Amino acid sequence: MGNDETKFFNRPDHWRICGGFVVRMHCWDGDYVVYNPFSGQTHRLDIVSGRLLQWLNTGPKTFGTLCRDVETFLELDDQTLTKATVGRILESLSDAGLVEAQGDFDGRTS
Amino acid sequence: MASARRPENDLGNRRVGLFSVSIDCTDVDDALARQVALLYGDYPLADTTAPPDIVVRPQWCRRRLPFGSRLVDHRVNGDFPFNPVPAGHSLPMIEIGLNWFIARYCTTHLLFHAAAVARDGKAILLPGASGAGKSTLSASLMAEGWQLLSDEFAILGSEDRRLHPHPRPVSLKEESIDVVARALPNACFSNRITGTAKGTIAYLKPSPDSLDKAHRSAVPVAVIFPRFSAQGAPVLKPLTKADSFMRLIDHSANYFTIMEAGFEALAGLVDSCPHYDFVYRSLDQAISEITAIHAGL
Numbered sequence: 001m002g003n004d005e006t007k008f009f010n011r012p013d014h015w016r017i018c019g020g021f022v023v024r025m026h027c028w029d030g031d032y033v034v035y036n037p038f039s040g041q042t043h044r045l046d047i048v049s050g051r052l053l054q055w056l057n058t059g060p061k062t063f064g065t066l067c068r069d070v071e072t073f074l075e076l077d078d079q080t081l082t083k084a085t086v087g088r089i090l091e092s093l094s095d096a097g098l099v100e101a102q103g104d105f106d107g108r109t110s
Numbered sequence: 111m112a113s114a115r116r117p118e119n120d121l122g123n124r125r126v127g128l129f130s131v132s133i134d135c136t137d138v139d140d141a142l143a144r145q146v147a148l149l150y151g152d153y154p155l156a157d158t159t160a161p162p163d164i165v166v167r168p169q170w171c172r173r174r175l176p177f178g179s180r181l182v183d184h185r186v187n188g189d190f191p192f193n194p195v196p197a198g199h200s201l202p203m204i205e206i207g208l209n210w211f212i213a214r215y216c217t218t219h220l221l222f223h224a225a226a227v228a229r230d231g232k233a234i235l236l237p238g239a240s241g242a243g244k245s246t247l248s249a250s251l252m253a254e255g256w257q258l259l260s261d262e263f264a265i266l267g268s269e270d271r272r273l274h275p276h277p278r279p280v281s282l283k284e285e286s287i288d289v290v291a292r293a294l295p296n297a298c299f300s301n302r303i304t305g306t307a308k309g310t311i312a313y314l315k316p317s318p319d320s321l322d323k324a325h326r327s328a329v330p331v332a333v334i335f336p337r338f339s340a341q342g343a344p345v346l347k348p349l350t351k352a353d354s355f356m357r358l359i360d361h362s363a364n365y366f367t368i369m370e371a372g373f374e375a376l377a378g379l380v381d382s383c384p385h386y387d388f389v390y391r392s393l394d395q396a397i398s399e400i401t402a403i404h405a406g407l
Contacts, residue, residue, distance in 0.1 A: 024373055026355075026380075028381075029350060031371075033356070042355075044355075
């Protein structure tokens, strides 16, 4: 197993918007802008990151659910690629302070 | 020896768009007071039963420059936010003081470093960095009968999503002073002020029509990011809404202060109209392009 794969297979399983909040976001032609209420920063997201954040806006999700949603949305049939993509997106949203992983909260997930 | 106060050098409270403003020159010499009266003397008087929203009061500083030249301090609502400047640079400092106060304390509106002009109640927002040519462009549009809403500080209502007039004297620099003076031969200009950080500058008083309509807000119908370039072909390029959104954040003076309200107001603006990047080579061309865009909306 390569390093990248180890990285996403070891990834926490449950994700939500930081603090369980709902973030404000707008989408135009597949470009998202999202307001981070904790930092006051505004982030621009591509369509996949924006969609993923939109799904998390409806409530906490498991990594597997997010992967399935992204797989359907992008019509991918390569699970490894999907997991790597979702892993990278979650990492970057987490770095931006928009989402957080299981362990940081006790929430119910779908 | 203390200078005598000159009560006649106080214009009283004037209505400048949303704000009542007092520029009190009673503590300085008549030359500055005359310039302030020239630029602000035709603004309508504000309600005198309430204190003005903003009071800028230039006053002599005890410290002097070598050879005895005098410095002026600028008190803005009780604060001294700036270092004193030579007396000849007091007028730009008064303008900066007004901007400083509005940017710092206005939380009900989203502020942009932008010119804004309107016709028939429909406004065009012209955001641009310093030197992009927005003041020259807005002055030239004013010469063509457009209402000046703002030359460098546009005000968007975070609730009503309308552009509110804030017609202040237009700050022109270097060659653009002569360009605008040719376009507006009967217009009223301040003295030229040399040696400022922006070089030689002069202020143009807004047109009588712009002052008459200073209580009428307008609906934004387009956002155009203008940039003057003497070389190359003119370019008018539509911008994606997300591109415009992020650029408008960079041009806002208080986006990070008003937080979610600013985000939603900006989204409302971005949603409601088209956005363009516009590189122009001549004012005539810019005026005709902007007029055509406005007419089609």
